[in-house]
Amino acid sequence: MDYLYPPNCAGCNSFSYRFCPTCYQDIIPPRTLKCCPKCANILNNNICHYCDTNQFVFESINSLGIYRSSLRRAVIRLKFFRDLGLGDEFAPGLYQLLSSSGWQIDLIIPVPISPKRRIERGYNQADVIAFPLALVSGINYASKALLKIREAHSQIGLSYLERLENMQDAFLAKPAMVRNKSILLVDDVITTGATINSCAQALLTAGASHVYALSLAKTILSTENSLA
Numbered sequence: 001m002d003y004l005y006p007p008n009c010a011g012c013n014s015f016s017y018r019f020c021p022t023c024y025q026d027i028i029p030p031r032t033l034k035c036c037p038k039c040a041n042i043l044n045n046n047i048c049h050y051c052d053t054n055q056f057v058f059e060s061i062n063s064l065g066i067y068r069s070s071l072r073r074a075v076i077r078l079k080f081f082r083d084l085g086l087g088d089e090f091a092p093g094l095y096q097l098l099s100s101s102g103w104q105i106d107l108i109i110p111v112p113i114s115p116k117r118r119i120e121r122g123y124n125q126a127d128v129i130a131f132p133l134a135l136v137s138g139i140n141y142a143s144k145a146l147l148k149i150r151e152a153h154s155q156i157g158l159s160y161l162e163r164l165e166n167m168q169d170a171f172l173a174k175p176a177m178v179r180n181k182s183i184l185l186v187d188d189v190i191t192t193g194a195t196i197n198s199c200a201q202a203l204l205t206a207g208a209s210h211v212y213a214l215s216l217a218k219t220i221l222s223t224e225n226s227l228a
Contacts, residue, residue, distance in 0.1 A: 007083075007085065009023055009070075010023075010070075010073060010074035010077040010078070010083055010086055011023030011026065011069070011070025011071065011073050011074050012070060012073075018083075018085055018086060018089040019070075019074055019086065019089050019090070023070035023071075023074070024093075026069050026070045026071070027064060027065035027066075027070070027071050028065055028066045028068070029063075029064070029065055029066075030062070030063050030065070030066055030218045030220060031062065033066075033220065035220070036048035036050070036051055037060065038051050038056060038058075038059075038060050038061070039051055039056060039061060039192075039193045040061050040062065040063065040190070040193075040218050040220075041192070041193075041220070041221050042220055042221060050192065050193065056193060056197050056200075057197060057200045057201050057204055057211070058185075058193070058196055058197060058200035058211045058212065058213060059103075059210050059211060059212050060101075060103075060212055060213075061190055061193060061196060061212070061213040061214070061215070061218075062097060062101060062213075062214055062218075063190060063214065063215045063216065063217055063218035064090060064093050064094060064097060064214075064215070064216050064217065065216070065217055065218075066217065066218060066219075066220050067189055067217035067218060067219045067220070071216065071217050072217065074086055074090075074216075075188050075189055075216055075217050078125055078128065078129075078188065078216075079125045079188055082122070082123075084123070084128050086128075087128035087129045087131065087132045088132045090129065090132075090216055091129075091132035091133050091135070091136045092136060094129070094133050094136075094186075094214055094216070095133060095136045095137050097214060098133070098137060098184070098214060099137075101212070103182070103184070103212045104182055105137075105139055105182050105183070105184040105212065106139070106140065106181040106182045106183070107139065107140050107141070107142055107145065107177075107178065107181045107182070107183050107184070108130055108133060108134045108137070108139050108140070108141050108142070108183075108184045108186060109130070109141075109142055109143070109145050109146050109178075109183055109184070109185055109186070109203075110124060110126035110127040110129070110130035110131075110143055110185075110186050110187070111126045111146075111185055111186065111187040111195060111196070111199055112124065112126070112143075112146050112147055112148040112171065112199075113125075113126070113148060114148045114150075114151045115148075116151060117151075124143075125188045126186055126187045126188055127143055129186055129187075129188060129216060130143070130186035131143070133186060133214075139184070142177050142178075144174070144177075145173060145174050145177040145178050146171055146172070146173045146174075146178075146185075146199060146202065146203065147171065147172050147173075147174075148170055148171055149170065149171065149172045150169060150170040163191070163192050163194035163195070167194050167195050167197075167198035168198060169198075170198055171198055171199050171201075171202040172202055172206075173202040173203045173205065173206035173208070174206065175206040175207050178203050178206050178207060178208040179206065179207035179208070180207060180208075180209055181208055181209060182208070182209050182210040182211075182212070183200075183203050183208050183210065183211045183212070184212050184213070184214060185199055185200070185203075185211060185212070185213040185214075186213070186214050186215070187213065187214075187215045187216075188215060188216050188217065189215055189216065189217045189218070189219060190213065190215040190217075190218050190219070191218075191219040191221070192219075192221065193213075196213045199211070200213075
């Protein structure tokens with residue numbers, strides 16, 4: 001279909017690219033900054049107050065780039081404007097990131113959305129990203145291994161502690177599908193890690209051995225300003 005109807009770049013709207021080379025160069029990987037190796041938030045005086053004050057149960061998270069500029073526009077276009085081809089576009093970059101991480105992964109799972117939200121949107125944006133990554137990597141994929149069982153309030157504008165409370169007990173994992181497996185969660189944007197942590201808790205409770213997470217984008221936060 002791209003030959004008949006060439007796409008416009010999701011980052012800058014240039015013709016015949018889904019995401020053009022210039023916009024790729026604009027991506028800033030979070031790990032190039034002075035950030036926590038576990039939750040990828042900015043360190044203050046070499047201390048991560050998120051990991052210091054709250055016990056994250058996931059092993060580590062990483063993202064293709066900071067949630068800014070062209071990548072931010074691409075995520076919005078994927079999430080709200082049905083540019084589903086962006087999942088295939090970013091799969092090779094996410095696979096390179098996964099390969100360089102050293103994580104041993106048995107199963108890829110998208111962060112689920114509620115049934116109500118899926119009906120409203122028509123798709124789960126995390127699924128659009130995770131499935132192409134599973135195809136490229138050859139890792140088993142299970143979109144139904146983790147369910148969102150409680151409709152939470154929007155996370156926008158909430159502090160870190162409010163996000164943790166908002167997502168508590170919102171997910172349920174299927175033991176038969178995740179037991180003794182090392183899981184990779186995939187999402188579009190990771191902010192504080194509260195959603196990933198809630199998903200990880202459900203997976204570990206169901207018997208998963210380890211939980212890691214990848215996303216297209218990471219909102220970079222200074223913990224001094226975000227814990228309140």
